[in-house]
Amino acid sequence: MRETVEAALDAARVAGASYADARIVDTTDESVSVSNGRVEGVESSVSAGVGVRVLLEGAWGFASTADTSRSGVDDCARRATDIARASGLVPGNPVHLAELTPVIDTWHGPCQKDPFDVSIEDKLGVLLAADEYLRAEAAVKITKSKLGFQKVRKWFGSTEGSYIEQEYVESGGGIVAYAIKDGEVLPRSYPNSHGGQWVQGGWESIESLDLVGNAPRIAEEAAALLAAQSCPIGEVDLIIDATQLALQVHESIGHPTELDRVLGDETAFAGTSFLTLEDLGVLRYGSDHVSVTADATVPGSLGSFGYDDEGVPAQRDYLIRNGLFSGFLTSRESALAMNRTSNGCMRADGWNRMPLIRMTTVSLEPGEWSFDDLVADTDEGLYVETNNSWSIDDRRLNFQFACEIGWEIKGGKIGRMVKNPNYTGITPRFWNACDAVCSRDHWSVSGVPNCGKGEPMQVAHVAHGASPARFRGIRTGVGR
Amino acid sequence: MRPDPAQARALAERAVETTSADQAEALVMMGSTALTRFAGNRIHQNVAEDNAGIAIRAVVGTRTGVAATNHLDVDGVRDCSTAAVRAAMAAPQDPDFPGLPNPEPITELERRSAATAGFSAEERATAVRAIVDQSASRGLVAAGTVSVSEQAFAIANSNGISAAMPTTFARATVLSTGPDGGTGWASFSDRDVSALAPAALGDEAATLAERSANPGELEPGAYSVVLAPEAVADIVNFLAYAGFSAKAVEEGRSFMSGRLGEKLVSEAISITDDALAAETIGLTFDFEGVPKRVVNLIENGVAVSPVTDSYWSARTGSPNTGHALPAPNSYGPMPLNLEMAPGEETIDGLVAQVDMGVYVTRFHYVNIDEPVPVLLTGMTRDGTFLIENGRLTRPLKSLRFTQSAIAALRDVGGVTRDRKLLGQDAGATHVPGLLLRSFEFTGQTD
Structure with missing residues (x-):
């Protein structure tokens, strides 16, 4: 593959590029799904191609092709250069890239048992067994379970002399029971909603989920939701579980700290950010209890790699330290706006997309509380688990989340179950209302395999570590 | 490799002929896309992609498996076929599987524009320049996209279906x-990029930006709303996602479940799915090669019928309307060419x-809180105004709404005559503007 990468770089140089990088990506996917006792899908796919990104007279061009023959790659590099030339017809300030020491290296993600060596029959066996337990609960009318696997191999080279090979495997899965009655549809998911839990790792990660063992409890909770009370309307002290908090971090800290959004590059699609460059080191993003890191070195996380798709090494960086806004997610181009080097967040959704600033593992750092102590310390409140829906404005300020399930807290004790709990807030006010974060004993990393951004749309695989945390005076029961 | 429907059809037919499965279906998609993105009044991303792939659905008894690849040489397609058969063999028998569909006559319509297919990087940049100038000349900053795509689709199966069609899309x-x-x-979408008037588009957005300067606050509560077509399209698309599929209806997740024939919304509301409509975008057959039929989803407020595919047609005993998505498909059938009937009003x-x-x-960023009432939450964006005494009086900050779409559509004050086509590669939503008498705003941004 190195010869093909070098050929693309040579063709770009000859065509006039001042900088070029080329990525060959070869991806294999497999998924199996079961619904209501029926195998709904057994699917595999392979996709390979090359993407060439060039700078010509300070403007970007990118072209991609599935044709990785010598002529195909040459044509692709020349097309990228032609596109960059066209970009120069509507120019801005010339693009410059922050310094980067070229590197030649390889990196492999963790994987103990290659899931592509596990038979489809065994995979379906897990899902069919879990599905049977889900369907044993009479109130559960729809069941869904799914496993998915991806193997990615990348070969990256740049005209600055970097050449990097990386390979990793991702595995994920989950189950959902839907209790339905009188026009109410109440889902209950395990271990997370929207596809379950995803990690970098192999079949061992699926085994550790114990989907079958958790199915009866999930079905029982779904059924119980039908009789649960509605979400309280008003302002409450809210304790949020680690999986929902992961999405809260994603939407109200991860996206607004993407420096390309701050600089306006995403304005017309997903929007901008309430943050400005001047907020760095000044803005009280949250309370003293809120520290957030971006870490591409977390073992087994969807947000981990050896090098990003510009060849920048994986790093750990603070975005918020003890409540103070401390850093952005950056690229080589955007980091220069702060006179810094990149902290390595450029990632592309395959060979046919140019890299954008994406989250790595953006995590709320653990605090000191035990969960039981936190509940006991809450006189009157609401505890919620597992995301059901999400929405946030184009500057990442006004958000509204709904969860699958909640419980009242009365006098320091978990009380009655609540269905369809939702809450809303304004980002900095919300994070400044945080007065307690649970300890590392309760901290876990949730994979988010469906983060959309960019045009054409790219779907990134990112992750968030979190432990349950408490937020004072949060508005709940919106529109109920 | 340029998208070529004849080549795509030949590839699909060859794949079906060479499979060892009892039945087989091959879907070939060839695409050439290009997108120029601008922000800060300059082009900052500019990309192009050529790709082609095949997805093979193998049927062994009543078991099915799917494999896909973009390796289209003989070995690649053979490996894909083998993987599909292996997947089918691993699955248990599915007594409800009705078999692959049989061929039916397909309406052939011209959905490819040579102008779109040939629109170059320089032409995209020239269009961007015309758009940006409208903002830059007024001290405003423009961001957006100019994109074109050309696709060739072909579907063949062992029952004799062989359909192929080229399409283009410009946005x-x-x-x-x-x-x-x-x-x-402001936005534009059409099969033919020649219909794009970039300066006018840039002027529309810039004029709206000037008019919406210094936005103010609004107390949350229920208000009458006049929705421009782009906002209406979001609501209609969520109705489709939540409720227009026979699968959703059958599973009790749809607002139409158990209520077909009932008046659910205002009689001013009629929604069809019509892939044969003159203006629309995309294929005239579905991803099983079945002709797309015109389906009355809601007629004068009455829930008429959901869309089906071969599986859900057999399960429900209703006709196959030709709305299959590519296999395997956990969503069920889906309408991709939605049309809301126009009225007589103007905005x-x-x-x-x-x-x-x-x-x-x-x-912006609309999502479903509860599926059966289609309880939606989301924000307004880019041109929200207070209406007082019959006219727009002042701009507003973006507002959050939490509102059942079904409830909102029960009290419709009027529907515009003019409609707007909001397209995507696979289809389009064609909708008018609406006056809804009660719409619940539950918050606003800072």
Whole structure:
């Protein structure tokens, strides 16, 4: 593959590029799904191609092709250069890239048992067994379970002399029971909603989920939701579980700290950010209890790699330290706006997309509380688990989340179950209302395999570590 | 490799002929796409992609498996076919599987524009320049896209289906931002990029941005709303996602479940799915090669019928309307060419009916809180105005709504005559503007 990468770089140089990088990506996917006792899908796919990104007279061009023959790659590099030339017809300030020491290296993600060596029959066996337990609960009318696997191999080279090979495997899965009655549809998911839990790792990660063992409890909770009370309307002290908090971090800290959004590059699609460059080191993003890191070195996380798709090494960086806004997610181009080097967040959704600033593992750092102590310390409140829906404005300020399930807290004790709990807030006010974060004993990393951004749309695989945390005076029961 | 429907059809047919499965279906998609993205009044991303792939559905008894690849040489397609058969063999028998569909006559319509297929990087940049100039010359900042795509689809199966069709799609968007918090949006989509008037599009967005400067607050509550077509399209698309599929109806997840034949919304509302409509985009057959039929989903407020595919047609005993998505498909059938019937009003005429209300240019980040009432939450964006005494009086900050779409559509004050086509590669939503008498705003941004 190195010869093909070098050929693309040579063709770009000859065509006039001042900088070029080329990525060959070869991806294999497999998924199996079961619904209501029926195998709904057994699917595999392979996709390979090359993407060439060039700078010509300070403007970007990118072209991609599935044709990785010598002529195909040459044509692709020349097309990228032609596109960059066209970009120069509507120019801005010339693009410059922050310094980067070229590197030649390889990196492999963790994987103990290659899931592509596990038979489809065994995979379906897990899902069919879990599905049977889900369907044993009479109130559960729809069941869904799914496993998915991806193997990615990348070969990256740049005209600055970097050449990097990386390979990793991702595995994920989950189950959902839907209790339905009188026009109410109440889902209950395990271990997370929207596809379950995803990690970098192999079949061992699926085994550790114990989907079958958790199915009866999930079905029982779904059924119980039908009789649960509605979400309280008003302002409450809210304790949020680690999986929902992961999405809260994603939407109200991860996206607004993407420096390309701050600089306006995403304005017309997903929007901008309430943050400005001047907020760095000044803005009280949250309370003293809120520290957030971006870490591409977390073992087994969807947000981990050896090098990003510009060849920048994986790093750990603070975005918020003890409540103070401390850093952005950056690229080589955007980091220069702060006179810094990149902290390595450029990632592309395959060979046919140019890299954008994406989250790595953006995590709320653990605090000191035990969960039981936190509940006991809450006189009157609401505890919620597992995301059901999400929405946030184009500057990442006004958000509204709904969860699958909640419980009242009365006098320091978990009380009655609540269905369809939702809450809303304004980002900095919300994070400044945080007065307690649970300890590392309760901290876990949730994979988010469906983060959309960019045009054409790219779907990134990112992750968030979190432990349950408490937020004072949060508005709940919106529109109920 | 340029998208070529004849080549795609030959590849699909050859794949079906060489499989060892009892039945087989091959879907070939060839695409050439290019997108020029601008922000800060300059082009900052500019990309192009050529790709082609095949997906093979193998049937062994009543078991099915699917494999896909973009390795289209003989070995690649053979490996794909083998993987599909292996997947089918691993699955248990599915007694409900009705078999692959049989061939039916397909309406052939011209859905490819040579102008779109040949639109170059220089032409995209020239269009961007014309859009950006409208903002830059007024001290505003423009962001958006100009994109074109050309696709060739082919579907063949072992029952004799062999369908192929070329399509093109062109889209342009612009968001203009002013120094005083004003933003304005305009968009274009069509099969033919020749219909794009970039300067006019840039002017529309820039004018709206100027008009929406210094937005103010609004107390949350229920207001009458006049929704521009782009906002209406969001609501209609969520109705489709939540409720227009036979699968959703059968599973009790749809607002139509158990209520077919009932009047659910205002009689001013009629929604069809019509892939044969003159203006629309995309294929005239579905991803099983079945001709797409015109389906009355809601007629004068009455829930008429959901869409089906071969599986859900057999399960429900109703005709196959030709709305399959690519296999394997956990969503069920889906309407991709939605049309809301026009009325007799104009946007100005609708505004004139409102004493106190809100005008919405478009929504942002809408999601479903509860599926059966289609309880939606989302934000307004890029041109939200207060309506007082029949006219737009002042711009508003973006508002959050939490509102059942079904409930909102029960009290419709009027429907515009003019409609707008909001397209995507696979289809389009063609909708008018609406006046809804009660719409719940539950918050606003800072």
